[in-house]
Amino acid sequence: MFTSPFQDYVIDAAQRTVLFWDVMRARGNQYVEHTAQDAPHVLSYDFEPVMAGTDLPSPVNYGLVRIEPPKGVKVDEAKRPFVIIDPRAGHGPGIGGFKADSEIGVAMNAGHPCYFVGFLPDPVPGQTIEDIMKAEVAFIEKVAELHPDASGKPTIVGNCQAGWAAMMLASYRPDLCGPIIVAGSPLSYWAGVHGKNPMRYTGGLLGGTWLTALTGDLGAGKFDGAWLVSNFEGMNPANTHWSKKYNVYKNVDTESERFLGFEKWWSGHILLNAEEMQWIVDNLFVGNRLPTAEVETTDGVRLDFRNIRSPIICFCSHGDDITPPQQALGWILDLYADVQDIRACGQTIVYAVHPSVGHLGIFVSGGVAKKEHREFASNIDLIDCLPPGLYEAVLTEKTEDTPDADLVATDYIARFETRTLEDIRALGTNSEEDERRFATAARVSDVNKGLYQTFAQPWVKTLITEEQADLMMKIHPARLEYTMFSDKNPVMGVVKSMAKIVRSNRKPVERDNPFLVAQEQMSDMIIRSLDNYRDMRDNAIEALFLSIYANPLLQATVGLSADEKPPRARPGRSPEHIELVKRKVEDLKARISHGGVREACIRAMIYIGQPDSAADERRFEFIRSLRKGVPGELEAFKLTVREQFFMLLIDESAAIAALPDLLKGHADEIEQGIAFVRQVASTGGEPSDAVKERLSEIEKVFNTALCTKR
Template identity: 55%
Template sequence: MTTKKSYKPQEIVRPDASEKDSTAGPPGNTLGLFSAAGLPSVDAMREYAVDAWQRSILYADVMRQRGNQYQAHLTEEVPHVLDFPSEVVMFGRDLPRPVNYWLVRIIPPYDKPTDHMKRPFVVIDPRAGHGPGIGGFKVDSEIGVVIGAGHPCYFIGFLPDPVPGQTIEDVMHAEAAFLEKVIALHPCREGKPAVIGNCQAGWQILMTAAMRPELFGPIIVAGAPLSYWAGWRGRNPMRYAAGLLGGSWLTAMTSDLGAGRFDGAWLVQNFENLNPANTLWSKQHHVYTNIDDEAPRYLGFEKYWGGYVYLNDVEMQYIVDNLFVGNRLATTELLTSDGVRIDLRNIRSPIVVFCSYGDNITPPPQALGWITDLYDDDKDVLTHDQTIIYATHESVGHLGIFVSGAVSRKEHHKFATNIDLIDVLPAGIYRATIAENPQKDAVLSTESYELSVQREGIASVREIVQPDPESDRRFAAVAQVSKINLGLYRQFVQPWVRQAVTPQTAYWVQTVHPLRLSYEWWSDRNPLAPVIANTAKKVREQRTPIAGDNPFLQIQGAWSDAIVKTLNLWQDVRDDAYEKVFEWTYSSPWVQALTGEAADDESSRRRPSVSPEHRAFVAQEIAGLRNAAAEGGAVEAGIRAVFYIHRFCSSIDERRANLTLELHQPDCNLGFNMDSFRDIVRRQANIIRIDADAAIAALPQLLAREEPARIREVARTLERLRSLGPLSTIEESSLTHMLDVFNVAATSQEAVLS
């Protein structure tokens, strides 16, 4: 039986005095591991040597399995890493504008059947170098928590090779078609499909939602970059890459060398380069040190990590020119081929932005910067009726945002189980926090953790993003330099490259990519593989790992730590040099003048304008809300009362939301119309926001239309607010006021009926 080893430099476990062995060495010796002189004993050296040899054989065998797994993955007709059974619903290649995407339904396990009263979820993985399936490659995943919460679940994936000529816009139309299909399959379920977009899929699905807002329920974007110039000084060096390489001409040449296809392995290579310590040492050393139980996890992830895919040259060039370099998404500068402007302000669904301070691919400024790019103040957000919820993690890395089991069990689980709360939030900016449930309620919340949303302002987002006009001018200069260099490449170099490259040449260029070679060179195709496989089998049969306190194992750990620190130091020096060279180059008055970026310009990132038609629409809506203060019945009155009671409290948790849900639907056995409930909640919130006094003064008119029993039922539900935690003095006073209003209305109705 094997046990997991661990090393702790400077912490060697020693027995108590009562366990000393006079024959084992000096006082404090551990099972004969030290000689009389206090040095590691020959026995310790021999044990470590045997163990290290065994681990080396087992490690080589794991690498052999890794290569076999890579080869087998390449032969699959539809390569993916989904760990859930599924059935194909729709192929993108059958659409009028064919693409290499497909839609599948996730088949839930027997013990976790789908609740047909719940809205469907659609999970979309990034097409950013790797194949699909990472959103559901294990039980503790996004798909896992959706299935666990009883929701119907769908997944949008893709094939390794794009359809010739497909564009980003074609993919957007395909995603819209997939959502139309999901909606058609669930006509009786209340609420539009909730959509989860990871990384690249996040910004792409938001572009689709801006084009077809009527198809979407709540949207969760995890680790998705949307404001590509943003970042903190001294960190996030990836955003400097285009400027240091002279723009997107290299992207065009890479696609040309691939005969019209861009190899996604280059995108993965960029990711690997960010953390040389992990890439060159830590990841493999961790497997080697913990070889007895780390192999299954490692191989499971490597199946995804080595599943490289391709993009069309036009797709990749669009992404780099318009997003990474041009940063045109958050300023509404993108147009579809038929002239539709892609404006994220058109999205009517709540948008949940989940990002992490430990993410060096999509740091919080890039995930949240689009908000400060689009909106000047909180009033601007409200007048566009947009709901934005952001949640930040303190430490998890980029992949962990949508891969980590701990994150799935906590953050993604709470997002999935509270998707209806998220859907009905009134317009505004909110910060979501997940903490231990202070007061479990068998009816309203039995979870160990509780989701709460705190109303914030755009100032809180701006504090995270830290917009920098000077930095924007540098990146604007990069965008202009990129256009110049790309034009020169296309005019003078591209024809020669395309003439020289054949499909066979492109194949060999892709085959010898360093990342592909790391999987290709060692598998059962290697003549030495059978020797290693047989030896590894014998080692496992007699394997006995050494204790974690072996001094040579401790030395190995200390040596590994020294290597990691050295590589981290190199990374810091390299990243600092990148930043300094970038700033020196693009802060130059000559460069900025030649690119049209004058130093005295107020900003190179001007917010999109608001049309006169929009201002007229807002004025009309406000007038309509004032007139609607006297419209409705007990449900509207109860929800309005809740907003009035908590008008000075900016926090909403799931227990209060569930209680509000009871106001609308006291009988859970009846059908529930989520769209209707959402409209009522958002409308009553706006009525209170415009004129709270007039809204409360109109309550008797609303209650006069109801039966006394229904009025008292709503009042009893309101009274339960006291059981959800202590109320402030103002909240308690407002609750007493509301209960008096409801009591008077019920008494008056009883008098009329008698």
């Protein structure tokens, strides 16, 4: 029977409409079922409970589980364990192990035992952010206790809001953690560039954190995470109000499973204690006190990122409008004057900036998991052994022509290239005028919160009951859009019946149908319109914030004098730390001639490789292959590398001149040592001329020492 393109399109569009609403019905039912669980999560792995935060002296709603490897995957108990901490930012736990190609998946495929820190939807009454930090400390202690023979301390992975939590616990207990990976995590909350990053202005335009206090009071002491989810969705109205659902409607025959899988996590709204959320906005989002070491625990410990002794890996993206690179990396500029300052703290900082992936894609995207997260997991021991300094992770696809490709098990070659603070500044920084604006907004926030807590909060708390708060939570728009389309709505029963009929008579239209093409054009126009609205809104928000908080009268009113430069000073070094560094330098100078062939070879390798300004994973894998199975070898190698690096840094000429002293009495090992150094230098491709020149210099030193003995 002949039908026109219009008739074909109408039939297809009508069928897709019915099936779309049936997907919405399934989404609603999924939401109702998921939120009814005692411990809802979206982990796709089996797990074994290890430790419950509710059993701790200061109980919290967090818990530690061990992930069971799926069939065909074996973990090596001798490898350092990975601990993935999920963000408690409005959603429930599990996104770090949402699917096979995830942070948990790539860590286990690399042979590492995996643990997961999740949480229940309701907080324990009275729990605080500090209680949670100390609970996570207890969890990491437990993991380390379960793996006493592991090659290194546990690797901590903190996604989004869990990133600053991981940095806090590592600052509180620097001895506890191995490398720390913070993915899409905001750490410097005022940072950004003009024309982008409008979310950082929101707190100032709302008058500060008094509104958070009001929201917590309206929740009878609980802050509804649905408000946080709504804030995220408001950033991209085109996706929230059109693209996400239109994509389901357009591809309803194939898209429903992926959509429902993601929505299971996205709709898993959780609660926080009002005090928890207030601490977060006061100290982080508006106050921005954490990256300048202004936060102190109740037991008197100042949370200073400079105290962290583990390598810190910051992964961010230019496509992330929630945590742009400036907010993920700006803390480095807040704390350090230059790279020498980083080295003086004995710290190793590695960063990687993805060109385009969005915020959620940083820890949800399968493509990112198979590339960046897999490379971090595969090279975690190399990162742990990097000398102190600032590095960028550069990943190059492996090809048939790649030298020594057999040393690398993944599809990419990882190089960690040295960088300076100018490379971080090149991403964009605040001017001094912008810093003054944000400092003004923070002080206005404190004033408004004080006014609210003094004059309005007692009345609000008196008027709001738990029953009223529960009702307001249930009718929140972010929840209603799920429940009203579930089977609790009797109308959806008709949709279910119609969808069954449509599936048995489905007639999809051809992709070149002119009316389907017109539909796509209309969709593109709607997206452009919503994007234009977003851009106009964001530009207006920025202009309004900048003009309000640039007002000299307002700045003076809140106590910012005109000659106060900068308004947020970099925290200084304590006299104790300066004296400690001085003593360490003196100790290293005194021991510059101490050691043997091992120390001489490592010092030589560092010296030879300095012109390349990069650490190549192939060289590390070659070194490790020779020492595989030696107990404690990784930690010993790491400590020796750091010591020899600092000796070269303090006095390079003296360190090289002292090599013959290290080689004395080891004639039988010298030939083997220089052969080893030569092999490392040539691994990964033809050495540069500068490397060859230094290698020749070192060969002369070793050969002279050998001839002297003969």
